[in-house]
Amino acid sequence: MNQHPHTYPKLHNAAWPGVVGKGDDDENPVISLVEILDLTAAAEVDGRKFDGVDIFLSEPHISIDATDEDLEQVAEEVRSRGLDIGTVVAPVWTPTGGGSAAGGPEEVEAFLTQVRKGCEIGRKLRQLGVRPHGVVRIDSATPTAQWFEDPEKNQSTIADTFKAACDIAEEYDERLAAEGEICWGGMHSWKAMVDLLEKVGHPERLGFQADMAHTLLYLLGYNAPEDAILPRDFDWQNEEKKTEALRELTHALRPWTIDFHVAQNDATVHGTGSHDKTGRHCLPNDPNGKLNIPVDAAHWLRDEHGDVLQVCKHICWDGCMFPNDVMHQPETWNDILSAMLSVQDAHGWN
Structure with a gap:
């Protein structure tokens, strides 16, 4: 019997860990896209390999x-390694030409310009035959401190900006996915995230x-203690309580989930600059x-009855801010691929 019987969801690696948090010191320069593709293509577990990559639309x-x-x-570099492209990340943040989705007219316009460019690239990659599925990833590009200055007004502005972004996505037949990351205002808690998605509608x-x-x-509830489901000093040995908490969380957000990252976390916050107080990615x-x-992963990839959802045609590993010496080790990517396969084995289909 084939020990890995499923072919879906396809297994993708993320390219952005080669850029995010890189270039600030001599030990951790940016890792080029070509090198990330080589590391991805070289990984192999039980005769299985990564199917593709998710990419960051930002230099270098x-x-x-x-x-x-x-x-x-880019399409040729990816295709020549037997890979596809899935989700693309639009650089909607101020340093990369964007602006806050809760900002004034100029910032909102800059934000929407980046969304348009991201959708256009996504469509072109589809037309080149190298991107069979995936979304365009965005967030609010609004620091939590800025959001809390006027929560009601800022949430409303972000929703209006996202509605305009949806109109753009429709022009290009793309879908947008808002990343649930606690460092972004309006998306900093699960209740705020659900509220925002419902307001956009x-x-x-x-x-x-x-x-x-x-x-x-x-x-x-790091940035929204009032929305915490577990206490900060929670005993993670209590699997039953953790499962209950994940059920409550995913019951609210799973109906909206169209893109999924496999990742590991030690329940501490980590970040730099605008990515303050965000989830620490650990090796699997x-x-x-x-x-x-x-x-x-079952809480996200199966419905209330335990049936496999086939919404996400691919899943992606996300691991930002690992040191370069870790990223250059082949066993790092084999361990990650093994973790990805464990999710596909448990919740996959053909």
């Missing part, structure tokens, strides 16, 4: 202003991207990891 990987020729070259164009590392911190076998990856 891929410019948000990439030409058709640039994108053809376009599930056919805007859904939720669940990252197992980030959503674990929703349970603890980290002894401090609080997630049983294939078991806890």
Whole structure:
């Protein structure tokens, strides 16, 4: 019997860990897209390999202003390694040409310009035959401190901005996924995230991207203590209580979930700059990891009756801010692929 009987959801690696948190010191320079592709393509477990990559539309990987020729070259680099492209991340933040979705007219316009460019690249990659599925990832690009200055007004403005982003996505036949990461205002708690999705009210164009590392911190209410499901000093040995908490969380957010990140987290916050107080990504076998990856993924990938959902045609590993010496080790990617396979084995289909 085939020990890995399923072919879906497809298994993707993320390219952005080569860029996020890199370049600040000599030991951890940016890892090029080509090198990330090589590391991804080289991984192998039980004869299985990664099916694709999710990419970051930001230099030095891929410019948000990439030409058709640039994108053809990217498509060839990916295809030549037997990989596909899935989700693309639009750089909606201020340093990369965007602006806060809760900002003034100029910032909102900059935000929406990046969404449009991201959707356009997504469509071109589909037309090049290298992107069979995936979404365009966004967030509010609004620091939590800014959001809390006027929660009601800022939430309303973000919703209006996201509605305009949905109109853009419709032009390109793309779907947007808002990432559940606690460092972004309006998305900093699970209740705020649900409220925002409901205010936008376009599930056919805007859904939720669940990252197992980030959503674990929703349970603890780091940036919204009033929305905590578990106490900050929770005993993670209590599997029954953890399961109950994950059920409550995913009951609210799973209906909106259209993109999924497999990840590990030690239930501490970590971040730099605008990514303050965000989920620490750990290696899948980290002894401090609080997630049983294939078991806890079930809350997102199966419905209330335990039936497998086939919403996410691919799932992606997300592990940001690992040191380069860890990322350059082949066993790192084999361990990650093994964790991905465990999720596919438990919740996959053909």
